[in-house]
Amino acid sequence: MSNLIHLRTPLTDNDVVNLRIGDRVLVSGIIYTARDAAHKRLVELIDAGKELPFDILDQIIYYVGPSPARPGRPIGSCGPTTSYRMDVYTPKLLAKGLKATIGKGNRSEAVIEALKQHKAIYFAATGGAAALLANAVKKAEIVAYEDLGAEAIMRLEVEDFPVVVANDIYGNDLFREGVAKYERK
Amino acid sequence: MATPTRISASEITEKVSHLCMDANFNLNEDVLDALRDSYEEEGSPVAKEVFAELLENAKIARECQMPMCQDTGVAVVFVEIGENIEIVGGRLYDAINEGVREGYKKGFLRKSMVKDPLNRINTGDNTPAIIHTEFTSENYLKITFMAKGGGCENMSRLAMLTPADGKAGVINFVVETVKIARANPCPPIIVGVGIGGTFDYAALLAKKSLLRPLGTKHADPDTADLEKEMLERINNSGIGAQGLGGWITAMAVHVERYPCHIASLPVAVNIECHAHRVKTVVLGNFQ
Numbered sequence: 064m065s066n067l068i069h070l071r072t073p074l075t076d077n078d079v080v081n082l083r084i085g086d087r088v089l090v091s092g093i094i095y096t097a098r099d100a101a102h103k104r105l106v107e108l109i110d111a112g113k114e115l116p117f118d119i120l121d122q123i124i125y126y127v128g129p130s131p132a133r134p135g136r137p138i139g140s141c142g143p144t145t146s147y148r149m150d151v152y153t154p155k156l157l158a159k160g161l162k163a164t165i166g167k168g169n170r171s172e173a174v175i176e177a178l179k180q181h182k183a184i185y186f187a188a189t190g191g192a193a194a195l196l197a198n199a200v201k202k203a204e205i206v207a208y209e210d211l212g213a214e215a216i217m218r219l220e221v222e223d224f225p226v227v228v229a230n231d232i233y234g235n236d237l238f239r240e241g242v243a244k245y246e247r248k
Numbered sequence: 249m250a251t252p253t254r255i256s257a258s259e260i261t262e263k264v265s266h267l268c269m270d271a272n273f274n275l276n277e278d279v280l281d282a283l284r285d286s287y288e289e290e291g292s293p294v295a296k297e298v299f300a301e302l303l304e305n306a307k308i309a310r311e312c313q314m315p316m317c318q319d320t321g322v323a324v325v326f327v328e329i330g331e332n333i334e335i336v337g338g339r340l341y342d343a344i345n346e347g348v349r350e351g352y353k354k355g356f357l358r359k360s361m362v363k364d365p366l367n368r369i370n371t372g373d374n375t376p377a378i379i380h381t382e383f384t385s386e387n388y389l390k391i392t393f394m395a396k397g398g399g400c401e402n403m404s405r406l407a408m409l410t411p412a413d414g415k416a417g418v419i420n421f422v423v424e425t426v427k428i429a430r431a432n433p434c435p436p437i438i439v440g441v442g443i444g445g446t447f448d449y450a451a452l453l454a455k456k457s458l459l460r461p462l463g464t465k466h467a468d469p470d471t472a473d474l475e476k477e478m479l480e481r482i483n484n485s486g487i488g489a490q491g492l493g494g495w496i497t498a499m500a501v502h503v504e505r506y507p508c509h510i511a512s513l514p515v516a517v518n519i520e521c522h523a524h525r526v527k528t529v530v531l532g533n534f535q
Contacts, residue, residue, distance in 0.1 A: 085294055087294075087297065128358070129318050129358075130314075130315050130318045130320060130356060130358040131356045131357075131358065132356070133356050139314065139315070139318065139356055139358070140309075140314050140315040140316070140317060140318040142317055144319075144399075145399055145432055147432070167431065167434065167490065168430070168431040168490075168491060169430065169491060187490060187492065189298050189301045189302065189305075189490060190317075190399070190490060190521070191302065191305070191316065191317045191434050191521055191522055192301045192304075192305040193305070193315065193316060193317045193318045194305050194308040194309040194312060194314050194316055195304055195305040198308060212370075213358065225301065227294060227297075227492065237294070237492055237493070238430070238431060238491050238493075240493070241292065241294065241486075241488060241491075241493020241494070242430075242485070242486045242487055242491070242492075242493045243493070244292075244486065244493050245292055245488055245493045245494050245495055246484065246485060246486030247484040248484075
Protein backbone atom coordinates (compact mmCIF):
# COMPACT_ATOMS: atom_id res chain seq x y z
CA MET A 64 0.00 0.00 0.00
CA SER A 65 1.30 3.44 -0.84
CA ASN A 66 2.46 5.90 1.82
CA LEU A 67 2.17 9.69 1.82
CA ILE A 68 5.56 11.27 2.42
CA HIS A 69 6.59 14.92 2.74
CA LEU A 70 9.98 15.83 1.29
CA ARG A 71 11.92 19.08 1.23
CA THR A 72 14.65 19.87 -1.30
CA PRO A 73 17.60 19.49 -1.55
CA LEU A 74 17.17 15.73 -1.14
CA THR A 75 19.52 13.62 0.96
CA ASP A 76 20.53 9.96 0.65
CA ASN A 77 18.47 9.46 3.79
CA ASP A 78 15.37 10.78 1.99
CA VAL A 79 15.73 8.50 -1.02
CA VAL A 80 16.61 5.20 0.69
CA ASN A 81 13.18 5.14 2.26
CA LEU A 82 11.25 5.71 -0.96
CA ARG A 83 9.60 2.79 -2.76
CA ILE A 84 7.64 2.69 -6.00
CA GLY A 85 3.99 3.65 -5.50
CA ASP A 86 4.76 6.00 -2.59
CA ARG A 87 2.95 9.31 -2.89
CA VAL A 88 5.21 12.26 -2.15
CA LEU A 89 4.51 15.95 -1.58
CA VAL A 90 7.60 17.94 -2.55
CA SER A 91 8.36 21.35 -1.03
CA GLY A 92 11.26 23.71 -1.64
CA ILE A 93 13.10 24.48 -4.89
CA ILE A 94 12.81 22.51 -8.12
CA TYR A 95 14.30 23.40 -11.53
CA THR A 96 12.52 23.11 -14.87
CA ALA A 97 14.15 21.82 -18.04
CA ARG A 98 12.95 20.06 -21.16
CA ASP A 99 14.37 19.05 -24.54
CA ALA A 100 16.32 22.12 -25.63
CA ALA A 101 17.63 23.00 -22.13
CA HIS A 102 18.81 19.42 -21.60
CA LYS A 103 20.75 19.54 -24.84
CA ARG A 104 22.57 22.66 -23.65
CA LEU A 105 23.24 21.32 -20.13
CA VAL A 106 24.78 18.13 -21.47
CA GLU A 107 26.88 20.09 -24.00
CA LEU A 108 28.31 22.04 -21.04
CA ILE A 109 29.06 18.82 -19.15
CA ASP A 110 30.74 17.31 -22.22
CA ALA A 111 32.86 20.45 -22.61
CA GLY A 112 33.86 20.26 -18.93
CA LYS A 113 32.16 23.59 -18.21
CA GLU A 114 30.12 24.76 -15.26
CA LEU A 115 26.30 24.40 -15.28
CA PRO A 116 24.13 27.54 -14.88
CA PHE A 117 22.87 26.25 -11.50
CA ASP A 118 24.18 23.79 -8.93
CA ILE A 119 22.36 20.50 -9.57
CA LEU A 120 23.83 18.61 -6.60
CA ASP A 121 20.94 16.93 -4.71
CA GLN A 122 18.37 18.90 -6.73
CA ILE A 123 15.26 17.95 -8.69
CA ILE A 124 14.63 18.68 -12.39
CA TYR A 125 11.00 18.89 -13.56
CA TYR A 126 10.22 18.29 -17.24
CA VAL A 127 7.75 21.04 -18.11
CA GLY A 128 6.96 23.76 -20.65
CA PRO A 129 4.30 25.90 -18.96
CA SER A 130 1.56 27.90 -20.64
CA PRO A 131 2.00 31.71 -20.30
CA ALA A 132 1.38 33.13 -16.81
CA ARG A 133 -1.58 35.46 -16.34
CA PRO A 134 -0.61 38.82 -14.81
CA GLY A 135 -0.27 38.48 -11.04
CA ARG A 136 0.34 34.73 -11.12
CA PRO A 137 3.77 33.09 -10.72
CA ILE A 138 3.25 30.59 -13.55
CA GLY A 139 0.72 29.33 -16.10
CA SER A 140 -0.54 25.76 -16.22
CA CYS A 141 2.41 23.45 -15.76
CA GLY A 142 1.85 19.72 -16.05
CA PRO A 143 4.71 17.33 -16.85
CA THR A 144 5.88 16.57 -20.37
CA THR A 145 6.82 13.07 -21.58
CA SER A 146 10.08 11.94 -20.02
CA TYR A 147 11.48 9.48 -22.57
CA ARG A 148 12.72 12.33 -24.75
CA MET A 149 15.12 13.27 -21.92
CA ASP A 150 16.38 9.68 -21.42
CA VAL A 151 19.46 10.21 -23.55
CA TYR A 152 20.60 13.12 -21.33
CA THR A 153 19.54 11.99 -17.85
CA PRO A 154 22.42 9.61 -16.90
CA LYS A 155 24.98 12.41 -17.39
CA LEU A 156 23.04 14.75 -15.11
CA LEU A 157 22.62 12.03 -12.47
CA ALA A 158 26.39 11.49 -12.57
CA LYS A 159 26.74 15.19 -11.69
CA GLY A 160 24.68 14.70 -8.54
CA LEU A 161 21.10 15.35 -9.67
CA LYS A 162 18.95 13.52 -7.13
CA ALA A 163 15.56 13.25 -8.82
CA THR A 164 13.57 14.02 -11.94
CA ILE A 165 9.84 14.59 -12.36
CA GLY A 166 7.95 13.86 -15.58
CA LYS A 167 5.35 11.58 -17.10
CA GLY A 168 5.70 8.14 -18.67
CA ASN A 169 8.26 5.39 -18.36
CA ARG A 170 12.07 5.65 -18.57
CA SER A 171 14.66 3.64 -20.52
CA GLU A 172 16.69 0.75 -19.08
CA ALA A 173 19.77 2.99 -19.13
CA VAL A 174 18.03 5.61 -16.96
CA ILE A 175 16.72 2.98 -14.53
CA GLU A 176 20.26 1.60 -14.21
CA ALA A 177 21.70 5.12 -13.67
CA LEU A 178 19.08 5.83 -10.98
CA LYS A 179 20.27 2.72 -9.13
CA GLN A 180 23.93 3.57 -9.56
CA HIS A 181 23.58 7.19 -8.37
CA LYS A 182 20.86 6.60 -5.76
CA ALA A 183 18.35 8.85 -7.48
CA ILE A 184 14.57 8.82 -7.95
CA TYR A 185 12.19 9.27 -10.86
CA PHE A 186 8.87 10.73 -9.83
CA ALA A 187 5.74 10.72 -12.00
CA ALA A 188 3.42 13.72 -11.85
CA THR A 189 -0.06 13.45 -13.35
CA GLY A 190 0.03 14.43 -17.01
CA GLY A 191 -2.71 16.92 -17.74
CA ALA A 192 -3.22 17.95 -14.10
CA ALA A 193 -1.60 21.23 -15.07
CA ALA A 194 -3.85 23.68 -13.21
CA LEU A 195 -3.64 21.64 -10.01
CA LEU A 196 0.16 21.50 -10.25
CA ALA A 197 0.36 25.24 -10.98
CA ASN A 198 -1.37 25.86 -7.66
CA ALA A 199 1.57 24.18 -5.88
CA VAL A 200 4.01 26.67 -7.43
CA LYS A 201 4.47 29.74 -5.24
CA LYS A 202 7.28 31.52 -7.11
CA ALA A 203 8.99 31.15 -10.46
CA GLU A 204 12.06 32.85 -11.91
CA ILE A 205 14.15 32.22 -14.98
CA VAL A 206 17.71 31.14 -14.17
CA ALA A 207 19.02 30.34 -17.66
CA TYR A 208 18.28 30.24 -21.41
CA GLU A 209 15.59 32.91 -21.50
CA ASP A 210 15.86 32.74 -25.31
CA LEU A 211 14.17 29.32 -25.19
CA GLY A 212 10.81 30.83 -24.12
CA ALA A 213 8.61 28.13 -22.54
CA GLU A 214 11.69 25.89 -22.54
CA ALA A 215 13.88 28.21 -20.43
CA ILE A 216 15.25 26.85 -17.15
CA MET A 217 13.21 28.16 -14.22
CA ARG A 218 13.69 27.93 -10.50
CA LEU A 219 10.32 27.09 -8.94
CA GLU A 220 9.45 27.42 -5.30
CA VAL A 221 6.87 24.70 -4.65
CA GLU A 222 4.74 23.67 -1.72
CA ASP A 223 3.30 20.15 -1.49
CA PHE A 224 3.84 19.42 -5.16
CA PRO A 225 2.16 15.99 -5.64
CA VAL A 226 4.13 13.17 -7.28
CA VAL A 227 4.41 9.40 -7.06
CA VAL A 228 7.63 7.33 -6.94
CA ALA A 229 7.85 5.60 -10.32
CA ASN A 230 11.46 4.36 -10.11
CA ASP A 231 13.23 3.94 -6.77
CA ILE A 232 16.95 3.44 -6.05
CA TYR A 233 16.51 -0.35 -5.95
CA GLY A 234 15.76 -0.75 -9.66
CA ASN A 235 12.00 -1.13 -9.20
CA ASP A 236 9.75 0.23 -11.94
CA LEU A 237 6.14 1.12 -11.15
CA PHE A 238 5.27 1.25 -14.86
CA ARG A 239 6.32 -2.39 -15.31
CA GLU A 240 5.09 -3.75 -11.99
CA GLY A 241 1.86 -1.75 -11.87
CA VAL A 242 0.83 -2.84 -15.35
CA ALA A 243 1.74 -6.50 -14.68
CA LYS A 244 -0.43 -6.42 -11.57
CA TYR A 245 -3.56 -5.23 -13.36
CA GLU A 246 -3.12 -6.98 -16.70
CA ARG A 247 -5.82 -9.55 -17.53
CA LYS A 248 -4.78 -12.27 -19.95
CA MET B 249 -32.88 30.02 -54.74
CA ALA B 250 -33.78 31.24 -51.29
CA THR B 251 -32.30 34.45 -49.92
CA PRO B 252 -28.94 33.58 -48.40
CA THR B 253 -28.49 33.67 -44.63
CA ARG B 254 -25.67 36.10 -43.95
CA ILE B 255 -23.11 35.57 -41.21
CA SER B 256 -20.35 38.09 -40.67
CA ALA B 257 -16.70 37.09 -40.56
CA SER B 258 -16.22 39.17 -37.41
CA GLU B 259 -18.90 37.17 -35.60
CA ILE B 260 -17.15 33.94 -36.58
CA THR B 261 -13.84 35.29 -35.28
CA GLU B 262 -15.39 36.31 -31.99
CA LYS B 263 -17.09 32.94 -31.49
CA VAL B 264 -13.99 30.93 -32.37
CA SER B 265 -11.90 33.03 -29.99
CA HIS B 266 -14.37 32.21 -27.23
CA LEU B 267 -14.41 28.48 -28.13
CA CYS B 268 -10.59 28.28 -27.78
CA MET B 269 -10.73 29.61 -24.23
CA ASP B 270 -13.93 27.80 -23.24
CA ALA B 271 -12.53 24.44 -24.40
CA ASN B 272 -9.25 24.87 -22.54
CA PHE B 273 -10.79 26.13 -19.28
CA ASN B 274 -14.07 24.24 -18.95
CA LEU B 275 -14.08 20.47 -19.31
CA ASN B 276 -17.40 19.20 -20.71
CA GLU B 277 -19.86 17.38 -18.46
CA ASP B 278 -19.62 14.10 -20.44
CA VAL B 279 -15.86 13.93 -19.77
CA LEU B 280 -16.35 14.82 -16.09
CA ASP B 281 -18.94 12.04 -15.81
CA ALA B 282 -16.53 9.56 -17.39
CA LEU B 283 -13.78 10.61 -14.96
CA ARG B 284 -16.16 10.29 -11.98
CA ASP B 285 -17.26 6.82 -13.11
CA SER B 286 -13.63 5.81 -13.59
CA TYR B 287 -12.76 7.03 -10.10
CA GLU B 288 -15.50 4.81 -8.67
CA GLU B 289 -14.61 1.74 -10.72
CA GLU B 290 -10.81 1.82 -10.56
CA GLY B 291 -9.19 -0.88 -8.39
CA SER B 292 -5.64 0.46 -8.22
CA PRO B 293 -5.10 2.99 -5.40
CA VAL B 294 -2.40 4.82 -7.39
CA ALA B 295 -4.66 5.12 -10.45
CA LYS B 296 -7.62 6.14 -8.28
CA GLU B 297 -5.53 9.03 -6.97
CA VAL B 298 -4.84 10.08 -10.57
CA PHE B 299 -8.61 10.27 -11.25
CA ALA B 300 -9.09 12.31 -8.06
CA GLU B 301 -6.36 14.72 -9.21
CA LEU B 302 -7.90 15.06 -12.67
CA LEU B 303 -11.31 15.92 -11.21
CA GLU B 304 -9.73 18.47 -8.87
CA ASN B 305 -7.69 19.83 -11.78
CA ALA B 306 -10.82 20.36 -13.89
CA LYS B 307 -12.39 22.24 -10.98
CA ILE B 308 -9.38 24.53 -10.54
CA ALA B 309 -9.14 25.19 -14.29
CA ARG B 310 -12.80 26.22 -14.36
CA GLU B 311 -12.61 28.39 -11.23
CA CYS B 312 -9.36 30.13 -12.15
CA GLN B 313 -10.08 30.19 -15.91
CA MET B 314 -6.71 28.66 -16.65
CA PRO B 315 -5.87 25.88 -19.10
CA MET B 316 -6.48 22.39 -17.68
CA CYS B 317 -3.33 21.26 -19.53
CA GLN B 318 -0.30 23.35 -20.47
CA ASP B 319 -0.39 21.75 -23.92
CA THR B 320 -3.32 23.77 -25.21
CA GLY B 321 -3.08 21.93 -28.48
CA VAL B 322 -3.37 22.29 -32.20
CA ALA B 323 -6.63 24.06 -33.10
CA VAL B 324 -8.64 21.49 -35.04
CA VAL B 325 -11.85 22.99 -36.40
CA PHE B 326 -14.77 21.13 -37.94
CA VAL B 327 -17.11 23.27 -40.02
CA GLU B 328 -20.58 22.31 -41.21
CA ILE B 329 -21.88 24.96 -43.55
CA GLY B 330 -25.35 25.15 -45.08
CA GLU B 331 -25.36 25.62 -48.84
CA ASN B 332 -27.47 28.72 -48.34
CA ILE B 333 -25.07 30.44 -45.96
CA GLU B 334 -23.13 33.48 -47.12
CA ILE B 335 -20.13 34.79 -45.19
CA VAL B 336 -19.87 38.56 -45.38
CA GLY B 337 -17.04 40.94 -44.51
CA GLY B 338 -14.26 38.39 -44.91
CA ARG B 339 -13.42 34.80 -45.73
CA LEU B 340 -14.39 31.82 -43.60
CA TYR B 341 -10.90 30.34 -43.07
CA ASP B 342 -9.36 33.74 -42.38
CA ALA B 343 -12.07 34.45 -39.83
CA ILE B 344 -11.45 31.12 -38.08
CA ASN B 345 -7.68 31.64 -37.97
CA GLU B 346 -8.16 35.16 -36.63
CA GLY B 347 -10.36 33.69 -33.89
CA VAL B 348 -7.65 31.18 -32.95
CA ARG B 349 -5.03 33.94 -32.92
CA GLU B 350 -7.19 36.09 -30.64
CA GLY B 351 -8.35 33.27 -28.33
CA TYR B 352 -4.85 31.91 -27.71
CA LYS B 353 -3.56 35.40 -26.94
CA LYS B 354 -6.42 36.55 -24.71
CA GLY B 355 -6.64 33.23 -22.87
CA PHE B 356 -2.89 33.00 -22.13
CA LEU B 357 -2.87 29.69 -23.98
CA ARG B 358 0.38 28.12 -25.13
CA LYS B 359 1.32 28.56 -28.78
CA SER B 360 2.38 25.19 -30.06
CA MET B 361 2.43 25.49 -33.87
CA VAL B 362 5.65 25.67 -35.89
CA LYS B 363 5.79 27.15 -39.41
CA ASP B 364 7.56 24.22 -40.92
CA PRO B 365 7.87 20.63 -39.66
CA LEU B 366 11.61 20.59 -40.39
CA ASN B 367 12.68 24.16 -39.66
CA ARG B 368 10.59 24.29 -36.45
CA ILE B 369 10.04 28.06 -36.07
CA ASN B 370 7.01 28.84 -33.89
CA THR B 371 4.27 30.80 -35.68
CA GLY B 372 3.72 32.66 -32.40
CA ASP B 373 -0.08 32.65 -32.46
CA ASN B 374 -1.04 28.95 -32.70
CA THR B 375 -2.25 29.33 -36.29
CA PRO B 376 -2.88 27.87 -38.76
CA ALA B 377 -5.86 25.88 -37.53
CA ILE B 378 -6.45 22.49 -39.13
CA ILE B 379 -9.89 22.97 -40.71
CA HIS B 380 -12.27 20.32 -42.07
CA THR B 381 -15.34 21.54 -43.95
CA GLU B 382 -18.56 19.80 -44.92
CA PHE B 383 -21.51 21.23 -46.83
CA THR B 384 -25.01 20.52 -45.55
CA SER B 385 -28.56 21.39 -46.57
CA GLU B 386 -29.21 22.99 -43.15
CA ASN B 387 -29.57 26.72 -42.79
CA TYR B 388 -26.76 27.22 -40.29
CA LEU B 389 -23.02 27.32 -39.79
CA LYS B 390 -21.78 24.93 -37.13
CA ILE B 391 -18.24 25.30 -35.83
CA THR B 392 -16.70 22.67 -33.56
CA PHE B 393 -13.35 23.46 -32.01
CA MET B 394 -11.03 20.80 -30.65
CA ALA B 395 -7.76 21.50 -28.82
CA LYS B 396 -5.69 18.45 -29.74
CA GLY B 397 -2.63 17.75 -27.60
CA GLY B 398 0.68 16.67 -29.11
CA GLY B 399 1.42 13.79 -26.73
CA CYS B 400 -1.65 11.78 -27.67
CA GLU B 401 -1.66 12.77 -31.35
CA ASN B 402 1.90 11.39 -31.60
CA MET B 403 0.73 7.95 -30.48
CA SER B 404 -1.87 7.66 -33.26
CA ARG B 405 -1.35 5.10 -36.08
CA LEU B 406 -2.79 4.02 -39.42
CA ALA B 407 -2.65 0.68 -41.26
CA MET B 408 -3.77 -0.47 -44.67
CA LEU B 409 -4.92 -3.97 -43.77
CA THR B 410 -6.11 -6.58 -46.27
CA PRO B 411 -9.78 -7.51 -46.48
CA ALA B 412 -8.76 -10.97 -45.22
CA ASP B 413 -7.52 -9.43 -41.95
CA GLY B 414 -11.16 -8.59 -41.24
CA LYS B 415 -12.62 -7.67 -37.88
CA ALA B 416 -10.01 -9.57 -35.86
CA GLY B 417 -7.20 -7.77 -37.69
CA VAL B 418 -8.79 -4.38 -37.03
CA ILE B 419 -9.28 -5.10 -33.32
CA ASN B 420 -5.71 -6.36 -32.96
CA PHE B 421 -4.31 -3.24 -34.63
CA VAL B 422 -6.31 -0.94 -32.34
CA VAL B 423 -5.26 -2.79 -29.17
CA GLU B 424 -1.65 -2.96 -30.33
CA THR B 425 -1.64 0.82 -30.94
CA VAL B 426 -2.75 1.47 -27.35
CA LYS B 427 -0.16 -0.98 -25.99
CA ILE B 428 2.67 0.66 -27.94
CA ALA B 429 1.52 4.07 -26.68
CA ARG B 430 1.55 2.91 -23.04
CA ALA B 431 1.84 5.91 -20.69
CA ASN B 432 2.76 8.43 -23.38
CA PRO B 433 -0.66 9.70 -24.53
CA CYS B 434 -1.69 10.49 -20.91
CA PRO B 435 -4.17 7.70 -20.17
CA PRO B 436 -7.06 7.46 -19.38
CA ILE B 437 -7.50 7.93 -23.12
CA ILE B 438 -10.35 8.07 -25.60
CA VAL B 439 -9.72 5.99 -28.70
CA GLY B 440 -11.07 7.17 -32.06
CA VAL B 441 -11.13 4.55 -34.80
CA GLY B 442 -11.85 5.08 -38.49
CA ILE B 443 -12.39 1.96 -40.58
CA GLY B 444 -12.74 2.14 -44.37
CA GLY B 445 -12.67 4.99 -46.87
CA THR B 446 -9.19 5.70 -48.15
CA PHE B 447 -5.81 6.28 -46.47
CA ASP B 448 -6.64 9.92 -45.73
CA TYR B 449 -10.37 9.47 -45.08
CA ALA B 450 -9.84 6.77 -42.43
CA ALA B 451 -7.78 9.24 -40.40
CA LEU B 452 -10.47 11.90 -40.69
CA LEU B 453 -13.14 9.38 -39.62
CA ALA B 454 -11.04 8.48 -36.58
CA LYS B 455 -10.72 12.11 -35.55
CA LYS B 456 -14.40 12.86 -36.18
CA SER B 457 -15.46 9.86 -34.11
CA LEU B 458 -13.97 11.63 -31.08
CA LEU B 459 -16.63 14.34 -31.35
CA ARG B 460 -19.43 12.01 -30.23
CA PRO B 461 -20.24 12.67 -26.56
CA LEU B 462 -18.73 10.16 -24.13
CA GLY B 463 -21.17 7.68 -22.65
CA THR B 464 -23.32 7.52 -25.79
CA LYS B 465 -23.81 4.31 -27.74
CA HIS B 466 -23.19 4.12 -31.48
CA ALA B 467 -26.45 4.13 -33.46
CA ASP B 468 -25.42 1.01 -35.36
CA PRO B 469 -25.65 -2.01 -32.99
CA ASP B 470 -22.86 -3.88 -34.80
CA THR B 471 -20.49 -0.92 -34.42
CA ALA B 472 -21.57 -0.49 -30.78
CA ASP B 473 -20.60 -4.15 -30.15
CA LEU B 474 -17.26 -3.60 -31.86
CA GLU B 475 -16.56 -0.58 -29.64
CA LYS B 476 -17.42 -2.61 -26.56
CA GLU B 477 -15.13 -5.46 -27.55
CA MET B 478 -12.23 -3.09 -28.30
CA LEU B 479 -12.69 -1.26 -25.00
CA GLU B 480 -12.63 -4.51 -23.05
CA ARG B 481 -9.48 -5.71 -24.82
CA ILE B 482 -7.76 -2.33 -24.25
CA ASN B 483 -8.63 -2.29 -20.57
CA ASN B 484 -7.35 -5.84 -20.13
CA SER B 485 -3.89 -4.42 -20.90
CA GLY B 486 -3.47 -3.19 -17.31
CA ILE B 487 -1.76 0.03 -18.50
CA GLY B 488 -4.10 2.14 -16.37
CA ALA B 489 -4.23 5.89 -15.68
CA GLN B 490 -0.85 7.48 -16.51
CA GLY B 491 0.51 3.99 -17.30
CA LEU B 492 1.00 3.27 -13.61
CA GLY B 493 -1.15 0.15 -13.74
CA GLY B 494 -4.93 -0.09 -13.42
CA TRP B 495 -8.19 -1.30 -14.84
CA ILE B 496 -9.09 1.81 -16.83
CA THR B 497 -6.71 2.64 -19.68
CA ALA B 498 -9.42 3.98 -21.99
CA MET B 499 -12.72 5.60 -20.98
CA ALA B 500 -14.26 5.01 -24.41
CA VAL B 501 -13.67 3.67 -27.90
CA HIS B 502 -15.52 5.37 -30.75
CA VAL B 503 -15.68 3.72 -34.17
CA GLU B 504 -16.82 5.10 -37.53
CA ARG B 505 -17.06 3.01 -40.68
CA TYR B 506 -17.26 4.01 -44.34
CA PRO B 507 -17.41 2.28 -47.75
CA CYS B 508 -14.02 1.38 -49.23
CA HIS B 509 -12.29 -0.21 -52.23
CA ILE B 510 -12.69 -3.99 -52.79
CA ALA B 511 -8.93 -4.40 -52.22
CA SER B 512 -8.64 -2.22 -49.10
CA LEU B 513 -9.24 -2.25 -45.36
CA PRO B 514 -7.82 1.02 -44.00
CA VAL B 515 -7.87 1.46 -40.23
CA ALA B 516 -6.82 4.62 -38.41
CA VAL B 517 -6.49 5.04 -34.65
CA ASN B 518 -6.53 8.59 -33.30
CA ILE B 519 -5.70 8.68 -29.62
CA GLU B 520 -7.11 11.44 -27.44
CA CYS B 521 -5.97 12.21 -23.90
CA HIS B 522 -8.30 12.67 -20.92
CA ALA B 523 -8.16 16.45 -21.46
CA HIS B 524 -10.76 16.05 -24.20
CA ARG B 525 -11.43 19.67 -25.15
CA VAL B 526 -14.29 20.08 -27.61
CA LYS B 527 -16.75 22.99 -27.90
CA THR B 528 -19.35 23.85 -30.52
CA VAL B 529 -21.19 26.96 -31.67
CA VAL B 530 -24.05 27.24 -34.18
CA LEU B 531 -24.69 30.44 -36.12
CA GLY B 532 -27.50 31.41 -38.49
CA ASN B 533 -31.20 30.62 -38.68
CA PHE B 534 -32.08 27.44 -36.90
CA GLN B 535 -34.70 26.04 -34.56
